[in-house]
Amino acid sequence: MTxxxxxxxxxxxxxxxxxxxxxxxxxxxxxxxxxxxxxxxxNTQVSLVDAAMPGMLPTINAECIRQGVRTGLAxxxxxxxxxxxxxxxxxxxDLPQGYxxxxxxxxxxxxxxxxxxxxxxxxxDIDVERIHLEQDAGKSMHDQHPQMTYVDLNRSGVALMEIxxxxxxxxxxEAGLYVGKLRTILRYIGSCDGNMEQGSxxxxxxxxxxxxxxxxGTRCExxxxxxxxxxxQAIEIEARRQVDIxxxxxxxxxxxxxxxxxxxxxxxxxxxxEAHDYRYFPDPDLLPVEFDDDFIAAAxxxxxxxxxxxxxxxxxxxxxxxxxAGVLVAEKESSDFFEELIAALVDASGKKASAVAAKAANxxxxxxxxxxxxxxKTLSDCPVSPAQGAELLGLIEDGTISGRTAKDVFEIMxxxxxxxxxxxxxxxxxxxxxxxxxxxxIDDLLxxxxxxxxQYRDGKVKMIGFFxxxxxxxxxxxxxxxxxxxxxxxxxxx
Amino acid sequence: MTDLTKLKIAEARDALAKGxxxxxELTEAHIKAVEASSPLxxxxxxxxxxxxxxxxxxxxxxxxxxxxxxxxxxxAIKDLFATKGVRTTACSHILDGxxxxxxxxxxxxxxxxxxxxxxxxxxxxxxxGSSNETSHYGPVKNPWRxxxxxxxxxxxxxxxxxxGGSVTSVAAFTAMGATASDTGGSIRQPAxxxxxxxxxxxxxxxxxxxxxxxASSLDQAGVVTRSVRDGAIMLExxxxxxxxxxxxxxxxxxxxxxxxxxxxxxxxxxIPKEYHLDGMPKEIEALWDKGIAWVKDAGAEIIDISLPxxxxxxxxxxxxxxxxxxxxxxxxxxxxxxxxxxxxxxxLEDMYxxxxxxxFGEEVQRRIMxxxxxxxxxxxxxxxxxxxxxxxxxxxxxxxxxQKCDVILTPTAPSAAFAMGxxxxxxxxxxxxxxxxxxxxxAGLPGASVPAGLSSDGLPLGLQILGQPWDEANVxxxxxxxxxxxxxxxxxxxxxx
Numbered sequence: 007m008t009x010x011x012x013x014x015x016x017x018x019x020x021x022x023x024x025x026x027x028x029x030x031x032x033x034x035x036x037x038x039x040x041x042x043x044x045x046x047x048x049n050t051q052v053s054l055v056d057a058a059m060p061g062m063l064p065t066i067n068a069e070c071i072r073q074g075v076r077t078g079l080a081x082x083x084x085x086x087x088x089x090x091x092x093x094x095x096x097x098x099x100d101l102p103q104g105y106x107x108x109x110x111x112x113x114x115x116x117x118x119x120x121x122x123x124x125x126x127x128x129x130x131d132i133d134v135e136r137i138h139l140e141q142d143a144g145k146s147m148h149d150q151h152p153q154m155t156y157v158d159l160n161r162s163g164v165a166l167m168e169i170x171x172x173x174x175x176x177x178x179x180e181a182g183l184y185v186g187k188l189r190t191i192l193r194y195i196g197s198c199d200g201n202m203e204q205g206s207x208x209x210x211x212x213x214x215x216x217x218x219x220x221x222x223g224t225r226c227e228x229x230x231x232x233x234x235x236x237x238x239q240a241i242e243i244e245a246r247r248q249v250d251i252x253x254x255x256x257x258x259x260x261x262x263x264x265x266x267x268x269x270x271x272x273x274x275x276x277x278x279x280e281a282h283d284y285r286y287f288p289d290p291d292l293l294p295v296e297f298d299d300d301f302i303a304a305a306x307x308x309x310x311x312x313x314x315x316x317x318x319x320x321x322x323x324x325x326x327x328x329x330x331a332g333v334l335v336a337e338k339e340s341s342d343f344f345e346e347l348i349a350a351l352v353d354a355s356g357k358k359a360s361a362v363a364a365k366a367a368n369x370x371x372x373x374x375x376x377x378x379x380x381x382x383k384t385l386s387d388c389p390v391s392p393a394q395g396a397e398l399l400g401l402i403e404d405g406t407i408s409g410r411t412a413k414d415v416f417e418i419m420x421x422x423x424x425x426x427x428x429x430x431x432x433x434x435x436x437x438x439x440x441x442x443x444x445x446x447x448i449d450d451l452l453x454x455x456x457x458x459x460x461q462y463r464d465g466k467v468k469m470i471g472f473f474x475x476x477x478x479x480x481x482x483x484x485x486x487x488x489x490x491x492x493x494x495x496x497x498x499x500x
Numbered sequence: 501m502t503d504l505t506k507l508k509i510a511e512a513r514d515a516l517a518k519g520x521x522x523x524x525e526l527t528e529a530h531i532k533a534v535e536a537s538s539p540l541x542x543x544x545x546x547x548x549x550x551x552x553x554x555x556x557x558x559x560x561x562x563x564x565x566x567x568x569x570x571x572x573x574x575x576a577i578k579d580l581f582a583t584k585g586v587r588t589t590a591c592s593h594i595l596d597g598x599x600x601x602x603x604x605x606x607x608x609x610x611x612x613x614x615x616x617x618x619x620x621x622x623x624x625x626x627x628x629g630s631s632n633e634t635s636h637y638g639p640v641k642n643p644w645r646x647x648x649x650x651x652x653x654x655x656x657x658x659x660x661x662x663x664g665g666s667v668t669s670v671a672a673f674t675a676m677g678a679t680a681s682d683t684g685g686s687i688r689q690p691a692x693x694x695x696x697x698x699x700x701x702x703x704x705x706x707x708x709x710x711x712x713x714x715a716s717s718l719d720q721a722g723v724v725t726r727s728v729r730d731g732a733i734m735l736e737x738x739x740x741x742x743x744x745x746x747x748x749x750x751x752x753x754x755x756x757x758x759x760x761x762x763x764x765x766x767x768x769x770x771i772p773k774e775y776h777l778d779g780m781p782k783e784i785e786a787l788w789d790k791g792i793a794w795v796k797d798a799g800a801e802i803i804d805i806s807l808p809x810x811x812x813x814x815x816x817x818x819x820x821x822x823x824x825x826x827x828x829x830x831x832x833x834x835x836x837x838x839x840x841x842x843x844x845x846x847x848l849e850d851m852y853x854x855x856x857x858x859x860f861g862e863e864v865q866r867r868i869m870x871x872x873x874x875x876x877x878x879x880x881x882x883x884x885x886x887x888x889x890x891x892x893x894x895x896x897x898x899x900x901x902x903q904k905c906d907v908i909l910t911p912t913a914p915s916a917a918f919a920m921g922x923x924x925x926x927x928x929x930x931x932x933x934x935x936x937x938x939x940x941x942x943a944g945l946p947g948a949s950v951p952a953g954l955s956s957d958g959l960p961l962g963l964q965i966l967g968q969p970w971d972e973a974n975v976x977x978x979x980x981x982x983x984x985x986x987x988x989x990x991x992x993x994x995x996x997x
Binding site: 057059066099103105285291 | 581598600604709711823884
């Protein structure tokens with residue numbers, strides 16, 4: 007399905023390219039030994055290099071190079087064994103050196119691909135143009151003093167990967183999926199924590215529109231969009247703005263814009279004429295980055311199974327649906343949880359994974375995700391472990407508790423962290439499967455409700471439900487429904 | 501006591517080792533000399549307390565038997581080097597009151613070897629200048645005066661630049677040695693102007709950590725002393741790999757003093773034909789010829805070489821160095837340290853403009869503007885990129901030449917020291933001072949200036965020896981031979997005390 011923006015006269019397509027800035031997971035900054043933890047007191051994680059003291063020199067943090075290479079490999083991208091750090095020169099109060107060290111002509115990673123899976127079941131390859139490494143700036147704080155601006159340099163020098171896509175996306179959905187998939191991959195390989203609220207990942211969104219079949223329109227760049235939802239919203243709003251201008255006979259100016267999610271608009275930040283001349287040139291303080299095939303091989307070796315591979319394996323080995331597999335691999339934590347759960351179930355039951363996986367997937371995506379959602383928790387602080395989940399599912403499977411009871415047990419597990427067996431034991435929730443006891447109850451019921459028995463025997467077979475309900479009531483819901491049905495029918499049939 | 505200031509480093513080292521002299525005596529003599537030298541304006545910060553403390557520690561160390569060649573030797577530091585707890589401004593108004601909390605690697609190496617710090621030395625602002633007239637702290641006066649000059653016998657001459665304070669402190673017997681830095685000739689040209697020995701090692705030999713940056717791909721620390729031997733001793737102390745500087749070379753530092761064998765028999769010494777300039781003073785040509793004769797007499801072989809791209813070196817240098825400087829000096833913005841000029845109600849941009857207009861001198865502003873221009877969109881290829889290509893060609897020239905010779909002998913500067921103010925209004929005339937020193941800087945080669953004679957006015961003249969990468973040893977050895985052949989050139993009369 008092509009995403010179309012309907013103008014008053016024509017239909018328009020939107021063309022989207024993304025530059026995602028992802029903070030590299032490393033203890034130290036790209037060119038200094040200062041720490042990188044989020045949320046520290048202002049200016050407590052600043053080295054002499056980060057503050058651009060006279061005579062201070064950057065030295066490359068090899069871990070950041072390694073993470074850049076791992077990321078490139080995870081995107082199936084070309085790795086450049088020779089890359090160069092350049093200076094991007096501009097003045098700003100939170101840019102202490104007066105330049106950002108980045109990579110311009112020779113980035114560390116070349117072309118790669120990210121495959122997105124769309125809601126309609128189709129998938130699409132989005133090409134990545136390049137990944138380069140660069141340092142982050144500090145933060146200007148304009149709300150601390152009536153006349154002054156304060157500067158926090160904690161982020162100054164933190165390593166970022168800029169992952170630049172080709173203009174391959176054609177809808178807000180695709181852009182959102184791209185960012186989501188990229189985030190998943192980065193989190194799988196651990197090169198970025200993907201934490202968008204804390205600014206570990208943010209996107210510059212390039213948007214242009216055109217009538218179907220026309221050449222590319224003039225693009226606007228929307229800076230620093232910091233959630234997937236905002237990426238989608240910003241594109242919708244910006245594309246609509248551009249279409250309206252074009253249909254009114256205007257033309258689009260190439261410019262940098264800001265997205266205001268509160269007002270639901272984008273607004274101009276600076277025009278092309280006001281754009282900086284960054285005066286890029288190779289940083290003479292740093293030698294080119296060079297490494298050999300062994301370095302790349304070691305980086306490749308260190309990669310875990312990637313989400314696409316895991317997705318395929320979940321479908322082919324576990325026999326779960328394509329959709330469920332997609333949901334479960336979207337987060338590394340959920341796929342890990344799921345795999346541990348399956349392993350525990352296989353262990354306990356001796357059955358094959360494919361025999362237990364479908365029910366397990368439903369439980370994870372239904373009960374577990376539901377409870378987490380309601381509690382505002384994530385899998386990392388989930389009170390129920392995969393082993394505990396397996397125990398609960400095992401109790402259903404062997405008939406100890408009913409599916410209905412299991413929901414109640416799970417609720418208690420989620421609250422207390424207790425094991426399912428303990429809860430079932432303590433609360434006396436075991437199903438009554440003692441046929442003698444159930445038979446006695448049925449016999450009593452038939453005697454006590456002769457009218458209903460007659461109705462059933464006159465052909466109103468639905469009345470069996472009434473008796474099942476009465477049995478459950480009499481047993482406090484613990485009678486095994488299968489057994490109740492099995493015993494009840496012959497007796498009613500007389 | 502004043503005689504102690506006349507000692508060379510090597511002599512003082514031997515006397516200290518024998519116990520004939522204490523570092524405290526040596527240091528006290530130098531502190532007095534520094535005090536008396538104020539009219540020269542070589543020192544902009546004097547640190548007698550630190551010197552005395554260093555001297556006492558040095559004497560202990562000598563007694564304990566673990567002294568190095570530099571232990572107890574009073575030296576002075578070009579203000580380009582960050583010195584912990586001691587004001588460091590690169591002689592710029594924009595770094596007013598800046599006291600670093602860190603020590604440059606070059607100076608740390610000296611202190612680790614037990615050297616004694618006398619103070620910080622005047623220089624051209626951010627090392628941009630060839631006469632030491634661009635300093636925020638005023639010009640340095642050359643201790644040498646011309647005899648029978650048309651300008652009168654009391655006329656002041658420039659000491660050269662940018663290391664004007666370094667060479668003056670050494671020539672005037674106020675320090676036994678001084679650190680210096682060379683970006684396009686800032687050690688060699690002033691050494692030639694003051695009858696001192698100055699050497700810049702191969703790019704990468706000395707760490708640039710803590711050295712205020714002018715042009716990162718060219719800046720290289722070095723030393724100024726009163727003899728080649730002293731230069732070898734002090735150079736060995738400041739050199740060495742430093743993980744804090746990515747461009748520092750991971751190579752062992754040889755025993756430079758051991759290279760001074762005086763034996764250059766069979767050594768091939770290249771004479772580049774392109775260094776004969778039109779209109780160059782006859783006495784410079786004559787000095788060069790003399791130098792050639794001396795090394796020939798000592799058994800070296802003279803080889804005629806060609807460095808065909810020499811004439812493009814100066815233009816390329818004056819694109820590359822300002823380009824890097826325009827970026828390196830962007831950090832002086834009034835935000836974090838140094839001068840801040842912010843008019844009432846000023847915006848950030850107003851603050852930048854006011855601070856940088858007030859803080860940078862004219863020459864620095866000129867180079868920032870040149871550098872910004874040559875890196876700008878649309879000009880980058882025509883200027884910066886082309887200059888980098890020229891730089892490569894110049895480097896190749898030397899590579900080719902060094903297939904035929906071991907070292908290269910040229911004059912250091914196209915003239916003797918000139919009078920103060922003579923060229924300060926003519927940047928191009930000023931830049932021409934570096935015509936013989938810039939090519940080797942672009943190629944990152946080691947180079948030294950050794951005193952070789954006096955001009956007709958009685959002002960010192962120097963010869964330059966350039967070496968192959970990492971071959972400071974042959975540079976020093978050849979300089980030693982020239983020094984010996986030139987004999988005693990005398991010393992400036994002490995008129996400033």
